[in-house]
Amino acid sequence: MSNLETVTFNAHELPAAQQQLLTDFQISTSIGFYDDVAEAAGEQTYREIAAAHRLRCTMVFDRSAQAPSRHAAAPVHTYASFPGTLNAGGQHPVALHKISAVTVSPTHRRRGILSAQMRDDLAYAASQGFALAGLTASEATIYGRFGFDVASRQIRFTLKCAGGLKLRGQLPGSVVDIDPVQFTDQYRDLASRAQQATFGSVDGALYDEGYALGRWDGYETLAKPKQMRFAAAYDERGILDGFITYKFAGWDQDPARMVVHKLIAVNPAARIKLLSYVANHDLVEEVHASGPVDDPLLVLLEDPRSYSVRSLEDVLWLRILDVCKAFSQRGYQNQGTVVLDVEDDLGFAAGQFLFEVGTDSVDIRELGSGEKVRPEVSVFALSARELASLYLGTTSLERLLAVGRATHTQGSNVKNFAKLFDTTAEPFTLHGF
Structure with missing residues (x-):
């Protein structure tokens, strides 16, 4: 019989002597998502991100597990939540209880662990005054039974651009190559304005900033990515209105392509300018990117068949608490x-x-x-x-x-x-x- 024990802590309040708890949480979450485990530098970065996000972490341990079981020391379940906001089309952003890092070990599934944790965490969120909870789901069949449903979607698309991308009209303004080290303040201002301008968007946190500015390649190892490129769009008045991070996929890819890592913009014109800029690099035949379901780029393409949808994906799931x-x-x-x-x-x-x-x-x-x-x-x-x-x-x-x-x-x-x-x-x- 299992002897389950739940441990919950706030990353931003965790004493230095207990930082190993957060490392254990990070490692177990990575294993749960089949990811590589971060090395020491990535562990320190994760601590900084978790504290900045005000992550509330929960681990469930099976105290009856014995060696050589990994769960003699490692948790069988991880779960995190942190505060954020959502643009719901009102006068002000709505407070959002964000849920992340949800894993259950294959050895302990279908025992009600996630159900109990979800009930407890949603009750906690409601007690803190949150009217909404949200998450992005790796599996689409889990969260409906807890009252969540899809609230936003995106498309992944391929843009064929051999010989240059042709638009039906010119867009005002300019695009500039950017040194991300000198762009932090501008990025933060742009990210805030982009959320205000984008119905359905959540706020960006420290992780999103570092991901966009090339400080790390993802939650897996939090290592610095290689060969990233950065560009910013400015309107006709010289005001920053968009930013893109992208990467050449390598000469072993046929056709040669650029892959968009991150794109934020305060208006459709800025988004189209940045995609056009990436598509018009020499020798590049395709751009792989993601975007809104009602992508305005289609309106300006001279050849609408150069744009093909690879997939339609859910992004944000919401749950009403109040x-x-x-x-x-x-x-x-x-x-x-x-x-x-x-x-x-x-x-x-x-x-x-x-x-x-x-x-x-x-x-x-x-x-x-x-x-x-x-x-x-x-x-x-x-x-x-x-x-x-x-x-x-x-x-x-x-x-x-x-x-x-x-x-x-x-x-x-x-x-x-x-x-x-x-x-x-x-x-x-x-x-x-």
Whole structure:
């Protein structure tokens, strides 16, 4: 029988004498994701990143495990969370409880370890005032049962550019090669403005900054990457509006290609300028990159067939913890009055909620026990998972009704009122975590 013990600590409060706990967490997380294990320099970098992120780390140990089992000393489960923000289209970013580094050893799966940890951590997040939790998932079938659903997607694409990329028009401004060592302050300002300008984006943390500026190649080893190139875009007034990190894939690749490592921009023009700049390098025949589902680059390509989608991927998953608080902070393009009747196995979002959204006002409240809904008000019943998919308009209520993932239980003029949660823009998340 297992004898499980849970250890939780805050990386930014961990005494020097206990830093080995964080190293053990890092190593176990790397093993859980089949990654290489960092050497001493990477361990020190991880400590700095974890402290800057204010990482709250949890490890579960099986104290009944005996040598030669690795778990005689190493945890069977890792889990981390840290505070962030999300651009949900409202006046201000919404506080977001970010979840990361979730692993369970193959020897200890299907024992309820993750379920117990997820319940505990979401309760902790709710107690700290977070209305939203979010994550990026390595597996798509795990988190739906905890009330998460896809909130943003991205495409990975190939841009054919042999002989130079041809656009249907010229974009104002310029692109400049950048020395990243001298670019930290400018990058931080740009990253903040890019989040403000990008519906669906989370804030960038220290890890994202170092990844963009070429200080490390990823969480795996946190080693310095080789042969990275950097460029910045400026508008016609000379104001920085975009930044790109990219790398030549090597002469053994056929066709010869550039691979985009990181791209952030405050507007579509800056993004297109940077991609065009990379595509017009001598001898390069393709650019491999990722971008928003509604990529504006397609509008300007002289040859739209030069752009091919390799994959469509989910990026951000969301979970609603406080319906009234979360939905009162997002933006709305439509007006109306509806009631959502939410079922939530974990209890956080369960209840009936009245939404009254006007041109300049948003009023959301939970209906009291026995409180009657006016006959003319449309009522829709759905689960917490479907509720999460509505938050950034990733899925429309009309579509949920059409496929039976939501039901209309009262009221008329269903089609009009179902549009209350629709958005005009496709969400795009600049940073994974």
